[in-house]
Structures are given as structure tokens and as C-alpha cells.
Amino acid sequence: MNDVSAPSVKGLIDSTINVLEVRELSVHFAGRGRWRHRREVKAVDGVSFDIAQGEILALVGESGCGKSTIALSVMRLLVPTSGRIISGGEDLATLRGRALRRARRRIQMIFQDPFGSLNQRQSVYDTVVEPLIIHQLGATSQERRSMVMDALDLAHLRPPERLAEAYPHELSGGQRQRVAIASAMVMRPELVIADEPVSMLDVSARAGILRLMMDLRDRLGTSYLFITHDLAVAWMVADRIAVVYLGRIVEIGPATQIVDEPAHPYTRALLSVSSGEDIGADGAVTDVLPGETPSAANVPPGCRFHPRCPLFVQLGEPAICRSEDPALRIVLARRSSAYDRPPGVHQSACHFANEESS
Numbered sequence: 001m002n003d004v005s006a007p008s009v010k011g012l013i014d015s016t017i018n019v020l021e022v023r024e025l026s027v028h029f030a031g032r033g034r035w036r037h038r039r040e041v042k043a044v045d046g047v048s049f050d051i052a053q054g055e056i057l058a059l060v061g062e063s064g065c066g067k068s069t070i071a072l073s074v075m076r077l078l079v080p081t082s083g084r085i086i087s088g089g090e091d092l093a094t095l096r097g098r099a100l101r102r103a104r105r106r107i108q109m110i111f112q113d114p115f116g117s118l119n120q121r122q123s124v125y126d127t128v129v130e131p132l133i134i135h136q137l138g139a140t141s142q143e144r145r146s147m148v149m150d151a152l153d154l155a156h157l158r159p160p161e162r163l164a165e166a167y168p169h170e171l172s173g174g175q176r177q178r179v180a181i182a183s184a185m186v187m188r189p190e191l192v193i194a195d196e197p198v199s200m201l202d203v204s205a206r207a208g209i210l211r212l213m214m215d216l217r218d219r220l221g222t223s224y225l226f227i228t229h230d231l232a233v234a235w236m237v238a239d240r241i242a243v244v245y246l247g248r249i250v251e252i253g254p255a256t257q258i259v260d261e262p263a264h265p266y267t268r269a270l271l272s273v274s275s276g277e278d279i280g281a282d283g284a285v286t287d288v289l290p291g292e293t294p295s296a297a298n299v300p301p302g303c304r305f306h307p308r309c310p311l312f313v314q315l316g317e318p319a320i321c322r323s324e325d326p327a328l329r330i331v332l333a334r335r336s337s338a339y340d341r342p343p344g345v346h347q348s349a350c351h352f353a354n355e356e357s358s
């Protein structure tokens with residue numbers, strides 16, 4: 001992983017065009033158990049963010065914080081409880097039928113498990129051609145074949161003609177994830193949602209997959225919503241990072257600023273355990289923070305992070321942390337100069353985001 005350089009190519013980002021605008025997205029599930037004891041699970045609880053054309057936004061947070069639920073809602077594989085998901089001038093949250101199918105061509109998803117997500121009985125060719133057939137793209141089978149070969153080549157599955165005939169069991173984990181990437185890219189999507197795409201791969205395969213995704217952004221201007229529990233991975237690939245805690249974005253901003261000048265105490269805890277190697281998402285953060293990760297069925301009042309917040313203790317347990325849910329507010333620059341900053345506003349959802357003592 002060490003040979004993956006920090007994000008550097010910003011030239012392709014067109015910040016005047018958003019491929020995705022998520023506004024106040026909430027996804028609540030009915031809790032389990034007998035009805036009197038049932039608590040609503042607030043898996044996603046008022047999340048807003050934009051992704052510009054050619055931009056890579058990483059969502060980072062512990063397991064269970066709501067990352068996959070956000071991804072599945074944007075894909076409309078889940079129907080959100082409330083909020084808007086604007087793409088191509090349409091609100092995906094309310095689209096149905098043919099309009100939804102058409103909108104789905106623009107957004108493709110890559111899942112975590114390259115072993116489970118491929119049909120073992122399908123050749124690579126059949127897997128990659130399938131989305132073209134479903135969406136009725138490519139006028140002839142020759143045209144579709146050439147689109148598949150291009151996609152395999154883009155995903156560095158070379159030579160494409162030979163790899164097209166292979167079956168999943170003949171491929172390594174890294175190659176399988178390249179097949180998943182090829183079946184996403186064959187649609188030439190505006191936005192790719194990658195949910196923990198490297199966390200099941202061995203370390204040697206990871207760097208190649210991350211580099212491939214960054215290369216596709218550079219060559220094709222593809223935007224990404226990149227989901228990971230590992231802040232170090234997010235820093236390597238993303239232009240901006242959004243840190244998620246219990247269904248809410250608690251800090252968002254340019255990747256370098258989030259890592260160099262984290263403003264939220266939760267981000268600081270994540271940073272102290274992040275190494276770029278495989279991180280046990282749950283265990284590691286629990287090691288540096290008091291208490292258990294609270295459940296989305298029981299979101300603490302006030303600032304949802306207060307039962308675990310080291311700053312809350314350090315500041316003498318201010319009452320406001322228990323009573324008022326902090327909104328995201330702009331973080332004022334501390335160390336780096338204002339004019340060499342990459343685009344993107346740095347915001348933190350902490351009542352004390354701009355206090356010197358924090």
C-alpha cells in the first residue's frame with residue numbers, strides 16, 4: 001500500500017457540476033423484538049453531501065455507522081425514509097419504474113466481497129455483458145463484445161480476449177474485483193459507489209485496485225463515493241473525506257485537512273488508530289475511546305458522541321453537549337495558509353470545533 005501516493009490529481013474535478021447531491025437523507029428501520037420493546041433503528045439520520053464531477057469523496061467510519069445504508073439508498077436498493085438524492089436533475093428518492101431504471105445507468109456499485117458478488121457459473125464475458133443486456137445498450141452483439149473488451153482492458157484484465165473466457169474460480173481476489181470494476185465501467189457511469197472495495201483483498205492486491213480506481217477517475221472523469229472504515233485508505237484515494245458516526249456526518253472536508261487538522265474528537269480517535277494496514281474497525285477505535293459503540297437503535301441525546309468524547313470530559317462535561325445536537329459548522333483554518341488549500345469547505349459537528357483548547 002505504501003506505493004500508492006497521496007491524492008494529487010485535482011485537475012479533473014469540475015466543482016461547478018455535481019453528479020450527486022444528497023440532502024437530509026434519513027433511513028430508519030423498524031427495530032426487532034416485541035412491539036413494546038421495539039426501537040426504531042436510525043441507521044442514517046440526516047446526512048447531506050455533494051460529489052462533484054471527477055471527485056472522489058470517501059465516507060469513513062466504524063462498522064455499523066450507516067455507510068452501506070447510505071450507499072444502498074443512493075442506488076435506490078433501499079427506499080429512504082426521508083431526504084433527497086439528486087442526480088441528473090432528478091430526485092432518485094422518489095423515482096419509480098422506467099425513470100428509475102434509466103437513472104440507475106448513471107450510477108454503478110462495486111461491493112466489498114469479490115468472491116460473493118460474482119456468479120461462479122458465469123464467465124467473465126457473461127458477467128460484464130450482463131448490464132449491457134439489462135439496459136439494452138449496444139445495438140449488436142459485436143458492438144456489445146467490443147464494449148466488454150474495452151471495459152476489461154480499462155480494468156487491466158489483459159489480454160481481454162483470454163480473460164473474457166475465464167471463470168471466477170480461476171481468478172485471484174484482485175482479478176475478481178477488477179471484473180466487478182469492468183462490469184461497472186462498461187456502463188460508463190458518472191458515479192461509482194465502491195463499498196469497502198479493498199477490505200477483503202490481501203495487502204498486495206489492494207494498492208493495484210486503489211490505483212486502478214484513481215486512474216479511471218483521471219482518464220474518464222468518473223466520480224466516486226468511496227466507502228471505507230480505514231481513514232488511511234480514504235486519505236490515499238479521496239479528494240474529500242466525510243467522517244460518519246452513528247448515522248450522521250460529524251466532519252467533512254478536503255482529505256489532507258481532515259488528516260492534518262482534524263477538528264472533531266471522533267476523527268482524532270480514528271486517526272490515532274489508523275495505520276493503512278488492515279484495521280479491525282470495531283476493536284481499534286474501541287481501544288482508544290471509552291464505552292461501547294452505541295447502537296443506532298439508541299442514539300444518545302444532544303451530541304451523539306458525548307458518552308465517548310474525550311473533549312467532553314476534558315472540558316468538564318459542558319451541559320450543551322448533553323442537550324443540543326451540534327450542526328456542522330465551518331472550521332477556521334489553524335495551521336496551513338488559507339490560499340494553498342484545495343477546494344472544499346472543512347466542517348465539524350462539534351459545539352467546540354473552533355475553540356483553541358480543542
Ligand SMILES: Nc1ncnc2c1ncn2[C@@H]1O[C@H](COP(=O)(O)OP(=O)(O)O)[C@@H](O)[C@H]1O
Nearest residue numbers: 029041043062063064065066067068069070296
Ligand atoms: N435491513 C436492516 N434492518 C434493520 N437494521 C439494519 C438494516 N440494515 C442495517 N441496519 C442497521 O443499521 C446500522 C447501519 O448499518 P450499515 O449501513 O450496514 O453500517 P456500515 O456499512 O457502516 O457498517 C446498523 O446498526 C445496522 O445493524
Ligand code: SF4
Nearest residue numbers: 303306309321350351
Ligand atoms: S459537541 Fe461536545 S460531546 Fe460532541 S464532540 Fe464536541 S465536545 Fe464532544
Ligand SMILES: [Mg+2]
Nearest residue numbers: 064067068069
Ligand atoms: Mg457496510
